[in-house]
Amino acid sequence: xxxxxxxxxxxxxxxxxxxxxxxxxxxxxxxxxxxxxxxxxxxxxxxxxxxxxxxxxxxxxxxxxxxxxxxxxxxxxxxxxxxxxxxxxxxxxxxxxxxxxxxxxxxxxxxxxxxxxxxxxxxxxxxxxxxxxxxxxxxxxxxxxxxxxxxxxxxxxxxxxxxxxxxxxxxxxxxxxxxxxxxxxxxxxxxxxxxxxxxxxxxxxxxxxxxxxxxxxxxxxxxxxxxxxxxxxxxxxxx
Amino acid sequence: xxxxxxxxxxxxxxxxxxxxxxxxxxxxxxxxxxxxxxxxxxxxxxxxxxxxxxxxxxxxxxxxxxxxxxxxxxxxxxxxxxxxxxxxxxxxxxxxxxxxxxxxxxxxxxxxxxxxxxxxxxxxxxxxxxxxxxxxxxxxxxxxxxxxxxxxxxxxxxxxxxxxxxxxxxxxxxxxxxxxxxxxxxxxxxxxxxxxxxxxxxxxxxxxxxxxxxxxxxxxxxxxxxxxxxxxxxxxxxx
DNA sequence: ATACTTGTGGTCAAATTTACTATAAGCATA
DNA sequence: TATGCTTATAGTAAATTTGACCACAAGTAT
Numbered sequence: 001x002x003x004x005x006x007x008x009x010x011x012x013x014x015x016x017x018x019x020x021x022x023x024x025x026x027x028x029x030x031x032x033x034x035x036x037x038x039x040x041x042x043x044x045x046x047x048x049x050x051x052x053x054x055x056x057x058x059x060x061x062x063x064x065x066x067x068x069x070x071x072x073x074x075x076x077x078x079x080x081x082x083x084x085x086x087x088x089x090x091x092x093x094x095x096x097x098x099x100x101x102x103x104x105x106x107x108x109x110x111x112x113x114x115x116x117x118x119x120x121x122x123x124x125x126x127x128x129x130x131x132x133x134x135x136x137x138x139x140x141x142x143x144x145x146x147x148x149x150x151x152x153x154x155x156x157x158x159x160x161x162x163x164x165x166x167x168x169x170x171x172x173x174x175x176x177x178x179x180x181x182x183x184x185x186x187x188x189x190x191x192x193x194x195x196x197x198x199x200x201x202x203x204x205x206x207x208x209x210x211x212x213x214x215x216x217x218x219x220x221x222x223x224x225x226x227x228x229x230x231x232x233x234x235x236x237x238x239x
Numbered sequence: 240x241x242x243x244x245x246x247x248x249x250x251x252x253x254x255x256x257x258x259x260x261x262x263x264x265x266x267x268x269x270x271x272x273x274x275x276x277x278x279x280x281x282x283x284x285x286x287x288x289x290x291x292x293x294x295x296x297x298x299x300x301x302x303x304x305x306x307x308x309x310x311x312x313x314x315x316x317x318x319x320x321x322x323x324x325x326x327x328x329x330x331x332x333x334x335x336x337x338x339x340x341x342x343x344x345x346x347x348x349x350x351x352x353x354x355x356x357x358x359x360x361x362x363x364x365x366x367x368x369x370x371x372x373x374x375x376x377x378x379x380x381x382x383x384x385x386x387x388x389x390x391x392x393x394x395x396x397x398x399x400x401x402x403x404x405x406x407x408x409x410x411x412x413x414x415x416x417x418x419x420x421x422x423x424x425x426x427x428x429x430x431x432x433x434x435x436x437x438x439x440x441x442x443x444x445x446x447x448x449x450x451x452x453x454x455x456x457x458x459x460x461x462x463x464x465x466x467x468x469x470x471x472x473x474x475x476x477x478x
Numbered sequence: 479a480t481a482c483t484t485g486t487g488g489t490c491a492a493a494t495t496t497a498c499t500a501t502a503a504g505c506a507t508a
Numbered sequence: 509t510a511t512g513c514t515t516a517t518a519g520t521a522a523a524t525t526t527g528a529c530c531a532c533a534a535g536t537a538t
Contacts, residue, residue, distance in 0.1 A: 019260055019339065019341070021258055021260060021261065022260065022261065022341060059330070059341075061332070061339055062332050063332060064330055064331050064332055065328060065330030065341065066330075086327045086328065087327070088325045088326070088327050088328070089304060089325065089327070089328045089343045091298070091303055091304030091305075091343070092303050093300070093301050093302060093303055100258065100300055102258070102261060102304065104328045104330070104341075154397075158393075171516090172516090172517095173515080173516080188496075188497075188498090189515090189516085189517090190497095190498085190499095190517080190518080190519085191495075191496070191497085193516090193517075193518090194495095194518095195494090195495090198494095212504090212505090212515085213504085213505050213506075213514080213515095214503085214504060214505060214513085214514045214515045214516080215502075215503040215504040215505080215514075215515055215516050215517090216503085216504070216515095216516085217515075217516055217517090218516085218517090236477070238475070410485090411485085411486095412484080412485080427527070427528070427529085428484090428485085428486090429486080429487080429488085429528095429529085429530095430526075430527065430528085432485090432486075432487090433487095433526095434525090434526090437525095451484085451535090451536090452483080452484095452535085452536050452537070453482085453483045453484045453485080453534085453535060453536060453537095454483075454484055454485050454486090454533075454534040454535040454536085455484095455485085455534085455535070456484075456485055456486090457485085457486090
């Protein structure tokens with residue numbers, strides 16, 4: 001289970017089977033209604049009781065740090081095969097108030113439609129926050145989150161990881177809005193359409209939007225085969 | 240002092256004042272005569288005696304990991320203010336043979352003209368290796384080095400960090416050769432010249448090459464002021 | 479004086495980007 | 509059913525950038 005960050009309590013939680021000076025903290029991004037959000041969890045006890053932070057936890061002695069991150073992520077969201085990348089290690093000597101703990105930051109992208117808060121986490125435990133309405137977080141979690149966002153903005157321009165935030169089928173305009181929101185820029189829909197279609201990374205489906213009060217747009221899906229072919233040759237996702 | 244990697248010996252080296260399950264390993268790149276090289280150090284004792292690896296060391300209890308990396312780098316090369324960036328943490332459970340140790344990878348770029356192997360490191364202790372002539376390294380250091388190289392190739396296209404490998408004054412062709420070597424591509428000197436000058440990132444000096452047996456090229460230097468201005472606006476260093 | 483090497487300044491066609499305009503398709507309302 | 513509203517989709521023309529060249533300049537070496 002992802003630890004609900006605690007202070008003194010967390011010290012007791014470290015079992016024999018876990019590394020005791022290294023944690024994992026993860027910024028989980030979701031995209032809902034055109035808005036980029038991040039999943040935060042609330043401290044249950046300790047000196048930071050009531051404060052919010054990134055979900056995190058300990059690394060077991062026998063698992064790799066990537067595995068630990070995937071395990072923790074699965075325990076919190078119930079999701080497997082989530083897009084997850086390591087950011088870097090954060091190691092200020094007094095980032096953690098009680099003793100020296102280095103944390104390894106990760107960021108994850110999930111499809112909100114698949115997500116469901118798991119048992120053990122009530123609505124008051126875990127909550128989505130808009131990325132420009134982030135409160136004061138515990139420890140150095142604001143710094144980690146800022147870095148995550150920076151990294152997300154960089155990576156999204158290098159590789160088509162943005163798809164991990166969208167449902168399986170999406171319209172070109174939804175995709176464009178995602179890029180606009182993540183990168184914080186305005187785009188021209190006509191030019192975006194031309195550019196993205198020209199990459200041949202999308203598969204046009206024989207399906208259209210439903211229940212919209214205007215002309216329905218064609219739905220597309222992302223073609224992972226073509227993607228891997230393109231990444232081998234190296235390509236650029238600038239907009 | 241950067242540890243000359245040892246196995247059993249290194250365990251004793253960890254003093255009270257250092258974290259005992261986290262190390263730092265650093266890929267130090269240099270550019271000499273048109274060739275990209277990396278600085279490796281040799282094991283003095285232990286089960287990997289004679290094998291080469293990345294220089295590394297322990298993190299003191301009271302220093303940040305960035306500071307630790309800078310300190311270690313200074314101890315080995317005698318250089319301050321070196322360009323240094325964290326890569327990420329490497330944490331396979333059995334990457335280190337004797338117990339669980341997570342390492343934080345860094346990469347650094349240094350100007351070979353400034354570099355001098357420090358006392359305590361003889362020629363047989365530390366040596367520059369061409370990046371396509373890397374031997375089998377200890378532990379997971381080949382993986383770390385591969386990742387460094389990948390990161391260097393990525394970063395060099397995003398930001399003008401390549402300058403950290405060149406002397407203070409350089410010709411446009413030297414700069415181009417650096418990019419050709421790092422990225423492994425061939426470029427057109429005329430087009431390169433046009434593109435790089437168009438960025439207005441270089442300051443033309445009133446000086447020319449000396450002692451060359453052909454027409455001397457104009458020397459340029461990198462203008463950090465213009466660079467910071469440009470980075471704020473965001474720019475692209477693709478070639 | 480001549481050949482040789484590298485530096486520097488161009489050209490031109492192709493490709494891409496940017497800023498628009500125009501039309502199509504569907505829904506909502508009068 | 510006609511009219512307008514909204515979004516989807518297609519196109520166009522100018523500006524910019526790229527890629528593949530060529531030509532001459534400025535030095536060295538013979």
